[in-house]
Amino acid sequence: DAGVIQSPRHEVTEMGQEVTLRCKPISGHDYLFWYRQTMMRGLELLIYFNNNVPIDDSGMPEDRFSAKMPNASFSTLKIQPSEPRDSAVYFCASSLSGVSYEQYFGPGTRLTVT
Amino acid sequence: AQKVTQAQTEISVVEKEDVTLDCVYETRDTTYYLFWYKQPPSGELVFLIRRNSFDEQNEISGRYSWNFQKSTSSFNFTITASQVVDSAVYFCALGRRALTFGSGTRLQVQP
Numbered sequence: 001d002a003g004v005i006q007s008p009r010h011e012v013t014e015m016g017q018e019v020t021l022r023c024k025p026i027s028g029h030d031y032l033f034w035y036r037q038t039m040m041r042g043l044e045l046l047i048y049f050n051n052n053v054p055i056d057d058s059g060m061p062e063d064r065f066s067a068k069m070p071n072a073s074f075s076t077l078k079i080q081p082s083e084p085r086d087s088a089v090y091f092c093a094s095s096l097s098g099v100s101y102e103q104y105f106g107p108g109t110r111l112t113v114t
Numbered sequence: 115a116q117k118v119t120q121a122q123t124e125i126s127v128v129e130k131e132d133v134t135l136d137c138v139y140e141t142r143d144t145t146y147y148l149f150w151y152k153q154p155p156s157g158e159l160v161f162l163i164r165r166n167s168f169d170e171q172n173e174i175s176g177r178y179s180w181n182f183q184k185s186t187s188s189f190n191f192t193i194t195a196s197q198v199v200d201s202a203v204y205f206c207a208l209g210r211r212a213l214t215f216g217s218g219t220r221l222q223v224q225p
Contacts, residue, residue: 031211043205043215056212091159101147101210105159 002026004106006092012112018080021109024073025094033093033103034067034077043091049075050097082113116141118208120216127196128224135191135219137206143167148182148189149207153218159205165189196223 005024013019025032033048047057052069060067064083069075079086089110093103117140127133139148150162163173165182173180177194193200201223207213 033211033213042217045212045214048211050211089157093159095211100164102149102161102164103213104161105151107158110157 004092004094004104006090006106006109008109009107010110010112012114013082014114015083016081017113018078019082019086019111019113021077021090021092021111023075023077023092023106025075025092026104027073029094029096029104030072031095031097031103032069032075033095034075035091035093035105037089037091037108038087046077079111082111084113087111087113116143116146116208116214118206118214118216120204120206120219122219123217124220124222126222126224129198130195131223132192132194133196133221133223135193135204135206135221137189137191137216139187139189139206139208141208143210145210146208147210149213150180150189150191151205151207151215152202153205154202162191193221196221198223198225 004026007022030051034046035043036046037043046059047067048055049069065079067077089108091105091108093105095103119138146167148165152160152162163180170182179192181190203218203220205218206216
């Protein structure tokens with residue numbers, strides 16, 4: 001079975017540019033999460049969806065960040081305009097409702113903003 | 115607010131040694147879940163175990179074992195007879211849907 005798929009795996013962009021990260025959750029999973037990992041702040045939850053509906057976006061750093069989930073098999077995280085401090089590894093994870101709360105992570109997108 | 119503390123930033127052991135990674139948590143929830151994830155040098159996060167707050171039974175899976183003690187709010191992870199392939203950063207996490215992660219413990223197993 002395919003795991004969580006993220007694209008691109010690496011992204012290098014210049015400050016001020018728009019960046020779009022993509023995620024395909026595990027088929028059948030109804031929860032989708034976006035995390036950011038940096039040396040300074042560690043792993044932090046940005047936003048999560050249930051059945052394509054955003055449930056908690058309190059971790060989204062500022063208005064430059066937005067996330068959408070147009071259908072059960074696709075989500076995007078957009079940063080516009082990007083800044084050097086947005087450089088991080090962005091992980092997408094998915095999980096199944098019910099009693100199995102464990103989240104399965106994608107390989108991550110390493111974003112570098114110069 | 116929830117908090118997970120992994121006080122050990124880095125541990126270095128020699129192959130075949132046993133090693134315990136500590137995790138202490140804080141929560142006001144009566145029902146919660148605890149997790150351990152492994153992040154090898156390749157960077158992905160690998161799920162290892164989930165424990166719910168009602169189940170304090172220790173768990174063993176091969177060389178891995180977990181000790182959950184509600185009285186001390188701890189969920190420690192022991193690797194028996196460590197191997198070089200165990201070298202990774204290990205994260206403890208707390209929550210149900212929205213997970214709070216600890217800062218991680220980097221384990222280096224020397225041959």
